[in-house]
Amino acid sequence: MKLAGNRAPAQRLPVRWSAGSLRKMWKNWQLYVFVFPTLAYFILFHYYPMYGVQIAFRDFIPSLGIWGSEWVGLDHLERFIHSYYFPTLIKNTLLISLYQLALFPLPIIVALMINELKNGMYKRIIQTFSYAPYFISVVVMTGMVVAFLHPQTGIINVLIEALGGKPIAFMTEPGWFKSIYVWSGEWQNLGWGAIIYLAALTTINPDLHEAATMDGATRLQRIWHINIPSILPTIIILFILNMGSFMSIGFEKLYLMQNQLNMDASDVIQTYVYRTGLLEGQYSFSAAIGLFNSLINFALLILFNGIAKKTAKTSLW
Amino acid sequence: MAREALSDKIFMIGNKAVLGGLLVILLYPLVYILSASISDPMLVNSGKVWLFPRNITLEGYSRVFQNGDIWTGYRNTIFYTIFGTFLNLLLTIPCAYALSRKDLTGRGLFMGIFVFTMFFNGGLIPTFLLIKSLGMLDTIWVLMIPGVVSVWNLIVTRTFFQSTIPREMEEAAEMDGCNHFILFLRIVFPLSAPIVAVMALFYGVSHWNQYFSSMIYLTNRELFPLQLVLREILILNELTALMLDGENMKAMAEQARIADITKYAVMIISAIPMLIAYPFLQRFFVKGVMIGSIKG
Numbered sequence: 328m329k330l331a332g333n334r335a336p337a338q339r340l341p342v343r344w345s346a347g348s349l350r351k352m353w354k355n356w357q358l359y360v361f362v363f364p365t366l367a368y369f370i371l372f373h374y375y376p377m378y379g380v381q382i383a384f385r386d387f388i389p390s391l392g393i394w395g396s397e398w399v400g401l402d403h404l405e406r407f408i409h410s411y412y413f414p415t416l417i418k419n420t421l422l423i424s425l426y427q428l429a430l431f432p433l434p435i436i437v438a439l440m441i442n443e444l445k446n447g448m449y450k451r452i453i454q455t456f457s458y459a460p461y462f463i464s465v466v467v468m469t470g471m472v473v474a475f476l477h478p479q480t481g482i483i484n485v486l487i488e489a490l491g492g493k494p495i496a497f498m499t500e501p502g503w504f505k506s507i508y509v510w511s512g513e514w515q516n517l518g519w520g521a522i523i524y525l526a527a528l529t530t531i532n533p534d535l536h537e538a539a540t541m542d543g544a545t546r547l548q549r550i551w552h553i554n555i556p557s558i559l560p561t562i563i564i565l566f567i568l569n570m571g572s573f574m575s576i577g578f579e580k581l582y583l584m585q586n587q588l589n590m591d592a593s594d595v596i597q598t599y600v601y602r603t604g605l606l607e608g609q610y611s612f613s614a615a616i617g618l619f620n621s622l623i624n625f626a627l628l629i630l631f632n633g634i635a636k637k638t639a640k641t642s643l644w
Numbered sequence: 645m646a647r648e649a650l651s652d653k654i655f656m657i658g659n660k661a662v663l664g665g666l667l668v669i670l671l672y673p674l675v676y677i678l679s680a681s682i683s684d685p686m687l688v689n690s691g692k693v694w695l696f697p698r699n700i701t702l703e704g705y706s707r708v709f710q711n712g713d714i715w716t717g718y719r720n721t722i723f724y725t726i727f728g729t730f731l732n733l734l735l736t737i738p739c740a741y742a743l744s745r746k747d748l749t750g751r752g753l754f755m756g757i758f759v760f761t762m763f764f765n766g767g768l769i770p771t772f773l774l775i776k777s778l779g780m781l782d783t784i785w786v787l788m789i790p791g792v793v794s795v796w797n798l799i800v801t802r803t804f805f806q807s808t809i810p811r812e813m814e815e816a817a818e819m820d821g822c823n824h825f826i827l828f829l830r831i832v833f834p835l836s837a838p839i840v841a842v843m844a845l846f847y848g849v850s851h852w853n854q855y856f857s858s859m860i861y862l863t864n865r866e867l868f869p870l871q872l873v874l875r876e877i878l879i880l881n882e883l884t885a886l887m888l889d890g891e892n893m894k895a896m897a898e899q900a901r902i903a904d905i906t907k908y909a910v911m912i913i914s915a916i917p918m919l920i921a922y923p924f925l926q927r928f929f930v931k932g933v934m935i936g937s938i939k940g
Binding site: 348351352355357358359360361362364365366368369370371372373374375376377378379380382389437440441443444449452453454455456457458459460462463464465466467469470471473474475477479480482485486489498514517518519522523526543545546547571579582583586597600601604605610613614617618620621624625628 | 649651652655656659660662663664666667669670671673674676677688689690691694735736738739741742743745747748749750754757758761763764765766767768769770771772773774789790791792793798823824825828849852853854855856860871874875877878879882883904907908910911914915918922923926929930933934
């Protein structure tokens with residue numbers, strides 16, 4: 328997979344403004360009409376907020392506007408770094424991200440396994456149902472988790488008690504939070520995540536497998552020496568994209584699962600931004616934290632893209 | 645291949661077994677909800693229902709039907725999904741077509757502008773302040789205009805056009821004096837039914853399932869989509885109950901009983917359109933991912 332057209336604009340930019348290209352643009356003016364609404368949308372709803380993020384360096388007061396508010400530099404960021412919550416937020420954000428990263432190979436493994444099945448009923452059934460959970464909304468998903476893990480009535484605790492154990496208050500016990508969060512996400516996204524690798528696997532030339540079989544290679548050997556190297560570029564691209572959102576935990580679900588009792592384990596940078604910014608109205612302070620988070624993500628994206636470019640000759644741009 | 649190596653046979657058996665087990669894990673919760681929604685809640689809560697429904701009752705469903713919030717939410721969600729998806733397509737499809745044309749000067753620059761937003765954004769607060777200053781808070785527009793084009797969907801659609809609309813056809817049409825608007829409406833659009841279906845599904849599902857924008861931007865209950873109502877029923881009430889002590893618990897027993905009866909029914913009702921459509925539509929979703937993945 329290659330996100331084409333995503334070449335750094337700088338390389339493409341020196342458009343030579345010859346009479347010819349102007350004439351071509353004039354001839355194609357209707358195509359620009361097709362692009363214009365989308366371009367306007369991106370500029371207003373994506374680039375204007377990037378400009379507005381400067382309130383992170385000001386003491387934003389709505390009545391004074393962005394420019395009228397006093398410039399305070401890095402004060403907000405400093406206050407955040409020295410705040411009481413900082414170590415907990417960083418710890419939780421990193422631990423949940425690393426936990427998820429550790430499961431990154433799972434959809435690859437599932438795709439490799441499904442790929443080995445002969446085309447037929449069984450393969451179709453597995454594929455069709457494996458991505459059914461993906462279409463459940465996060466609200467219903469969280470509702471299911473809460474219901475299944477209910478200390479008295481949840482099916483999991485009923486089972487634990489039947490086996491002679493003591494019921495566990497999963498949702499209010501900080502020690503369980505990260506596992507519940509990460510594995511419920513895996514349940515939901517595993518089959519869907521495998522599709523993209525399955526697509527990459529279908530592009531492998533069957534001759535390679537035939538030749539290898541002639542040479543007496545077993546299935547495992549063929550997976551290892553043919554399939555995995557063939558889908559490596561896809562794996563690398565998805566890994567880079569993954570690192571680009573390393574610090575952005577799927578916060579919509581996390582926010583739903585959070586409660587006062589599991590806060591120690593569930594409070595992450597993004598939920599903190601939401602609380603301080605939108606619930607408490609500290610716009611500048613929370614914009615500064617949000618910016619801090621985006622910048623780390625962006626830096627990780629560039630770093631891993633650079634590493635991949637150097638070592639594997641595969642990269643986003 | 646007449647003879648398979650023994651190790652291969654073992655591998656295949658193990659492979660099938662593991663995938664079968666995985667399938668059970670993925671599907672069991674869904675089957676359980678379906679069974680629990682039509683069973684006597686007493687039996688569900690004591691763990692007597694674990695696969696098949698028992699003492700079948702539709703009380704849960706009838707309770708849900710009496711809940712006005714759910715009806716309002718359902719109506720709103722249907723509106724947001726249909727109208728929102730229409731707006732999504734209105735912007736995405738023509739733009740993707742224009743970007744698929746090699747003779748569009750500046751297409752690299754446009755793509756750069758769009759793709760960059762996938763990797764960097766102003767964040768929650770500046771976006772919220774923008775929406776507030778546009779006067780969009782507590783209006784239906786806030787659920788349809790922000791997010792009206794997804795970069796990923798734009799790339800997938802552009803790829804589709806690049807690989808399916810033959811250049812010669814466009815050139816021939818232009819020779820005949822066809823302008824781009826007519827070319828798009830008469831020739832390109834009729835050929836793009838598959839991608840329109842895929843995009844309508846991708847966008848439609850995200851409208852149906854979203855709760856976060858509505859939670860941030862809406863306070864008027866009349867505008868709440870279904871997911872926000874579900875959040876109250878399935879999560880807020882349940883978690884509040886978990887944190888109460890024994891005394892308060894008894895006072896809330898009747899309320900808890902009603903909650904128990906309705907929670908599984910509510911999950912099923914919210915997913916009904918999806919459950920009906922899924923068997924027919926799932927291959928389109930897969931197609932969408934495939935188009936996006938094979939040479940973007």
